[in-house]
Amino acid sequence: GENVEQHPSTLSVQEGDSAVIKCTYSDSASNYFPWYKQELGKRPQLIIDIRSNVGEKKDQRIAVTLNKTAKHFSLHITETQPEDSAVYFCAASIQGGSYIPTFGRGTSLIVHP
Amino acid sequence: GAGVSQSPSNKVTEKGKDVELRCDPISGHTALYWYRQSLGQGLEFLIYFQGNSAPDKSGLPSDRFSAERTGGSVSTLTIQRTQQEDSAVYLCASSPGLGEQFFGPGTRLTVL
Numbered sequence: 314g315e316n317v318e319q320h321p322s323t324l325s326v327q328e329g330d331s332a333v334i335k336c337t338y339s340d341s342a343s344n345y346f347p348w349y350k351q352e353l354g355k356r357p358q359l360i361i362d363i364r365s366n367v368g369e370k371k372d373q374r375i376a377v378t379l380n381k382t383a384k385h386f387s388l389h390i391t392e393t394q395p396e397d398s399a400v401y402f403c404a405a406s407i408q409g410g411s412y413i414p415t416f417g418r419g420t421s422l423i424v425h426p
Numbered sequence: 427g428a429g430v431s432q433s434p435s436n437k438v439t440e441k442g443k444d445v446e447l448r449c450d451p452i453s454g455h456t457a458l459y460w461y462r463q464s465l466g467q468g469l470e471f472l473i474y475f476q477g478n479s480a481p482d483k484s485g486l487p488s489d490r491f492s493a494e495r496t497g498g499s500v501s502t503l504t505i506q507r508t509q510q511e512d513s514a515v516y517l518c519a520s521s522p523g524l525g526e527q528f529f530g531p532g533t534r535l536t537v538l
Contacts, residue, residue, distance in 0.1 A: 345525050347525065347527075349529075355531075356517065356532060357469070357517070357529045358529070359527070362526065364525075408525060412457060412474070412521075412523070413482060414471075414527070416471075417468060418467065419467075419468050
């Protein structure tokens with residue numbers, strides 16, 4: 314089955330710095346890669362996703378890049394703000410296949426004011 | 427519009443008791459997932475329903491866990507003879523089937 318590794322487990326940055334979270338996956342058939350943000354005590358919410366026919370996607374301060382050959386994808390947050398502090402989860406799934414995502418173990422991002 | 431709802435929000439039970447957790451998905455969403463999230467951990471897949479197809483139960487950790495989805499809408503996750511290691515937040519998510527999952531607020535289960 315699919316295996317998703319996520320690094321780092323904890324990331325501490327100063328407000329205004331950039332943050333990068335990386336994930337690798339094992340199943341080359343995976344074609345959908347979402348990122349979820351979970352604030353403390355809240356439910357996970359989708360912040361950005363990318364499909365395998367695209368190499369990069371951007372939405373304001375966040376971007377995701379995908380390298381299908383290397384089987385890794387990354388979340389980039391620029392100009393971080395304290396409200397970006399949360400746990401971020403990556404996931405990989407096969408749309409048109411099992412549709413069951415495999416999640417990474419999460420990255421706790423702390424943005425210091 | 428209404429999002430995914432779950433009840434109860436908190437459940438405290440004694441070891442050995444059975445519990446039922448409820449999930450009301452977003453209307454029209456054909457896919458429904460149950461996950462378990464232990465403190466500080468990731469999302470552990472439990473079971474997946476898609477339309478009228480047989481559910482994918484490959485993530486259920488033991489035969490004490492079961493789930494059903496009635497009429498393609500509401501789902502109930504049942505844990506029989508609860509153990510302390512079952513303590514976690516149980517999250518439900520629904521999806522229109524094309525990617526994004528919409529999560530409920532979760533049920534925090536504590537087994538004493």
